[in-house]
Amino acid sequence: MGPWNCLSWKWSAKQANESPRRPLWGKFSTCLTESGKLKTCLTESGKLKTCPHVLSGREYERTTVLRSFKSLSEQEILALAISLEEEDARIYGDFAEGLKTDYSSTAEVLNQMRAEEDGHRHRLIELYRLKFGEHIPLIRRQDIKGFVYRKPLWLVRPLGLSAVRKETELMELETRRFYERAARHATDASIRQLLGDLAEEERKHSLRAEELESAQRASGALEEEADTRRRLFVLQVIQPGLAGLMDGSVSTLAPLFAAAFATGKSLETLRVGLAAALGAGISMGFAEALSDDGSLTGRGRPWMRGIVCGLMTALGGLGHALPYLIPHIQTATWIAVAVVLVELGVIAWVRHRFMDSPLGSAVFQVVIGGLLVFLTGILIGNS
Numbered sequence: 001m002g003p004w005n006c007l008s009w010k011w012s013a014k015q016a017n018e019s020p021r022r023p024l025w026g027k028f029s030t031c032l033t034e035s036g037k038l039k040t041c042l043t044e045s046g047k048l049k050t051c052p053h054v055l056s057g058r059e060y061e062r063t064t065v066l067r068s069f070k071s072l073s074e075q076e077i078l079a080l081a082i083s084l085e086e087e088d089a090r091i092y093g094d095f096a097e098g099l100k101t102d103y104s105s106t107a108e109v110l111n112q113m114r115a116e117e118d119g120h121r122h123r124l125i126e127l128y129r130l131k132f133g134e135h136i137p138l139i140r141r142q143d144i145k146g147f148v149y150r151k152p153l154w155l156v157r158p159l160g161l162s163a164v165r166k167e168t169e170l171m172e173l174e175t176r177r178f179y180e181r182a183a184r185h186a187t188d189a190s191i192r193q194l195l196g197d198l199a200e201e202e203r204k205h206s207l208r209a210e211e212l213e214s215a216q217r218a219s220g221a222l223e224e225e226a227d228t229r230r231r232l233f234v235l236q237v238i239q240p241g242l243a244g245l246m247d248g249s250v251s252t253l254a255p256l257f258a259a260a261f262a263t264g265k266s267l268e269t270l271r272v273g274l275a276a277a278l279g280a281g282i283s284m285g286f287a288e289a290l291s292d293d294g295s296l297t298g299r300g301r302p303w304m305r306g307i308v309c310g311l312m313t314a315l316g317g318l319g320h321a322l323p324y325l326i327p328h329i330q331t332a333t334w335i336a337v338a339v340v341l342v343e344l345g346v347i348a349w350v351r352h353r354f355m356d357s358p359l360g361s362a363v364f365q366v367v368i369g370g371l372l373v374f375l376t377g378i379l380i381g382n383s
Contacts, residue, residue, distance in 0.1 A: 066145045069181065074191055077182050078128045080139045081195070082121055084178065087141070088171055089117035094154035095164050102232065103161055110168070113205065120198055127194055147174070176202035236301075237308055238354045240288050242347065244309035247284050248316025249343040250370050252276040254377035256321060256336070261381025266332050270324035277317025285310020319343055344370050 072080065092114035100107035128136060141147040153159075153167050179199035186192040252273065259272035289306025320343065323335040344366045351362040 067139075067143060068145050070185070072139075072144070072185075074186055074188055075128075075132045076137065076139055077185065077195075078124055078132070078191065079137050080141070080144065081179070081182065081198075082124045082128065082136060083138070083140055084175060085117050085121035085124060088175060089114045089121065091154050091171070092117060092168075095159065095168070098154070098156075098159035099161065099164065106161060106164070110164075113168075116201075116205070120201070123194065123198075127190065131188070131191070172202055172205045176205075234354050236305060238350065240305040240309035241312045242350050242355070243288070244281070244284050244312030244314075245316045245343070245350075246347055246366075248277060248280055248313035249319065249340065249347060250316075250373050252280060252317040252321070253340065253370065253373040254380065256317075257333075257374060257377035258381035260324070260329065260333055260336075261378055264329055266324040266327050266329050269329070269332070270321060273317065273321025273324060277314050277321055280317055281310045281314030284313040316343060340370065340374070 092110045096107040096110035096114065099110065125136070142149075150167075150171075153163060176199055179195050179202060183192050183195035183199055186195055255276045256269065256273040260269040263269060285306040288309035289302045291302070320336040320339045323339060324332045326332040326335065345363075348359065348362040348366045351357040351366070352359040355362075
């Protein structure tokens with residue numbers, strides 16, 4: 001029998017310490033490492049061998065013999081419920097920790113939900129002790145058919161507020177459906193009652209979340225969080241993007257038009273424009289990424305800011321360089337000038353829209369700067 005049929009679970013102590021942790025019940029055909037990659041599997045003889053494939057999460061579910069919900073005993077249902085409540089409470093805690101700096105109102109709600117999930121877990125453990133004793137078997141959601149795979153959104157920083165709220169709603173819905181099904185499956189009166197009560201409380205969680213959102217809107221907390229999202233968007237995307245667009249649109253004017261007037265040839269001008277645009281994009285990208293790590297300024301991930309800044313710099317330079325694909329130098333130059341005017345108009349609008357600059361002042365500053373650089377290129381090209 002090949003290595004894909006892992007039927008023998010009589011491991012030595014050494015194998016148990018070195019191997020991925022699997023439940024002690026059920027027959028499994030694959031073993032995963034901590035990173036989620038297939039590394040080794042257990043043969044019938046109890047020896048670990050290197051597996052020839054690496055499985056994704058979906059492939060793992062297809063090749064692993066998972067327990068069906070119907071096959072669970074009441075003891076295992078309570079153990080699974082305890083595991084679910086503990087996991088949900090920790091996820092809510094991680095969400096609250098990730099949002100407390102910028103979205104304190106939502107973080108407070110998530111902490112309240114975490115406390116309620118802890119209360120559910122305590123009630124489940126008390127009933128379990130009464131019915132089955134102290135030992136609680138390890139049964140996890142990923143070992144039972146029917147549970148939706150959860151992406152580890154709680155590990156992402158910075159956390160997106162809308163993504164957290166959507167994930168929270170899905171968690172509450174899944175937990176409520178689990179309790180409803182578990183209550184129908186249970187035959188013991190006390191277990192059935194507790195599971196039914198928890199299903200009702202999970203249903204109220206969804207209603208309570210809507211009420212809390214309405215209360216937050218009435219108190220102005222949602223507007224405050226919306227302002228925070230806008231401020232973070234400006235800091236993390238608009239500012240580096242605007243800096244890159246200004247640099248690419250303005251600083252590359254001088255070498256481009258100097259080459260156009262000096263050579264009178266579109267191909268040579270295009271080469272100069274491409275070199276200036278791409279070189280400026282790389283330079284600005286690294287400069288922005290290395291400027292600060294965002295921990296104190298709240299400007300987000302440095303590599304993301306660097307990518308945004310570098311791309312916008314290159315885009316600004318390429319905009320008025322690509323018209324020189326046209327062989328006729330005068331036509332290409334007039335089109336390039338028109339593109340420059342559009343770029344400067346976009347820069348002025350972004351400054352007015354997101355940086356609260358008066359439109360007239362923004363247009364004046366951008367046009368004067370661009371005109372000075374443009375004249376510099378013409379003077380050097382004609383010298």
